[in-house]
Amino acid sequence: MSKPLLFMICSLFLVAGLMYWLFNNDRSTGRPIIQNKSQPNPTEGTKSGESEIILLCAASNQSVIEQIRKQYEEETGRRVSVQYGNSQSLLAQLEISKRGDLYLPADDSFLDNAKGKKLIEEVIPIATMPIGLVVKRGNPKSIKSLADLQRSDVRLVQADPEAAAVTKVARSILEKSGQWESIKAATRAFRSTVTEVATDVQIAAADVGIVYSPVLVPFPELAFVPIAEFESGISQVSLGIISSTKQPAAALHFARYIAASDRGLKSYQQQGFTIGAGDLWSDLPELTIYAGSMLRPAIEDSIIAFETREGVKVSRSYNGCGILVAQMKAGQIPDAYFACDTEFMSQVTDLFPEATEVSQNELVIMIPKGNPHKIASLRDLTKPGLRVGIGHEKQCAMGWITQNTFRESGLQQELMSNVTVQTPTGDMLVNQLRTGSLDAAVAYLSNAAGAVEFLDAVEIQGIPCSTATQPWSVAKNSKYPLLADRLFQRICSAESQDVFEAEGFQWQLGTKKLNLPKATATQSTNAQSTTEAAAGAKE
């Protein structure tokens, strides 16, 4: 046998041996999953091969994520596989392969892009990064302002404005002030990443660069110089949960760990990032929600779906808002509160400083099918002998709005003389109408929507205050503000909006506003009206 042939046959054995080693090596690096028996595992039931979480992570986050990953694996016994790379390349890989559970890019702009392509389901904010200048420690060239960047003895480098978020943000600020073109002209080179900019200054290839401050943590010889123009230039780092993940509960488990103020966020803070309010860590967090009982049919399915996806528990208490407010004032504070009307949100401003209006619900007159008493308006409810049911004004928003509506109609006394029952929830009125113990009831359209086979609804016309607005708020002392926010996002999903509309609500999502006490809110509205009136008079 010729030597080359012998050589090639030997090489076959070598390849076989190496492949065998690689197989076994791959298995041995698969650290066993040690299940924490005391706590349920959200991924229980999945194949062991699927329970490893794959995080696609920007290389710039490598040191902090490695620290968090090791801590997480030791603490929970679960396994995380992190794939590092350039944010844009990872996004391209995700788009093609649809493989991975979590995506952590260098900044939010990549997540916006990914969300636009429907690759990301939830977004969890992690930390922020301020923008400024990087110079050698001691600032030998006394670079302190934007004007210094244009000096002939100063070599400026920047990251590519098309690829790196830091320069995108800096450019947008400088374009507004008309300084971008001059700064661009003074730039000696554009590098592909912000770390390369810091490296250039480190090896004295440049004197200054525009960077995020956390990038400088591994460079002890460099210093960060904040400048006034960039004060508004802050980039957000967020974690996205990949839409195609087959194990959302396990992925969100690790995501919650990263975003936990007493776990992952600590590491982020050590690495120079500015962190916000995160959730407290819990293997199986339990979120408490108080919601007006009329909201139950609209939000219950969303909450169940949320529990399944997140692998968490949501304890919900549906009741008349007056009762819920009383409970809160007695010290039982939920993580989030979904009120039937702004009136009952404004009574707990100390606990819920901000609120978002979500939907509206109209007050209607509910009557048995066929309208045997020929009721067409509020006035018809004053007919002698009619048994009318309404909500209790102290116990629920519906009762309070009903009283306002009666007052506005000018028939309050006559109407109240026919009221035989006041209940804390609209559902009770529906039941009483169905059993025949009432001839009519004033309740929300959403209460009637659940019993269309038995009941008809008559619209109350000409009285604007007969419409209730439902606000959502997260408690200022909630242990899980981010988790509560994600539940709210779920409630605001397109699927959930359809349910709201099917249940008789009008979807009217507003923006988060300060939750002011009623008197202050009225004063502020009055003051605004006075100002507007004065402005109108001037015109």
Next chain:
Amino acid sequence: MKTLRQNHARQVRDGIFFLVMGGLSSSFIALIILLLIADFTFTSIAEFRTALSKPEIQAAFRLTMASCTVAAIMSVWVAVPLGYILSRYRFFGHRLIDTIVDIPIVLPPLVLGLSLLILFHQPFPFSNWIGKGFVLDEFLRETLHFPVSYSWPAVILAQFTVSCAFAVRTMRVTFDQIDSRAEDVARTLGCSRAGAFLRIALPQATRGMITAGTIAWARALGEFGPILVFAGSTRFRTEVLSTTVFLELSVGQLDAAVAVSLLMVAMAVIVLVLLRAIGAGLNG
């Protein structure tokens, strides 16, 4: 006297010749040496030790050695028959195949990685009649339980795709330089084509095979773009030394990046010397 002067002039011309040749050659050698010196001065022995003591870098070293060796051997196995066919036979589509072989060489590395990713993760054209379409990665992962992308086989495949192109080019030149008359003579004496190849052509191509293997191994060692895109860079799993350098640079760990780079230089030197020694042994 005239002859003496002529000799002197010739010596001067020879001197100039060696000066120009040596100057040009040494400029490149000096550049490489200066680069290495710059690397050595940037890091320290302590940094080098710290970097090499990291378990993730040790794992990357082992995977690099194994994957480069497998990719290089596979490249030679493919390059020998392909180089031989391209060298000895003229057939329809010869030029096309010759060009196709060069595609991995001219293609930007990231594009190659992206192409591999698309090949494995997108449904094959005209495969929709079997439901959602045939996706190679799904088939390998779910049916054969042999995951390729984002796993170590992806590292080898990415390295092989580029290395093999270089190996084929080398083997083609090797067989071109071996006179085919000896094989023709052997065939007239009753030898089959396979016999002529194994007994005549292959022994003469030993040096070429060693060179092809060396080039393939070296190319696989430096491979970075396709690995990053197709295999990812997962610590302890698909991270090789070239991606380690990238990861360390990404977080500003210049010392570690330089230390790993020097380790790669040392590996390359040792392996290349070893391969040349094996080649000399086979030739002898």
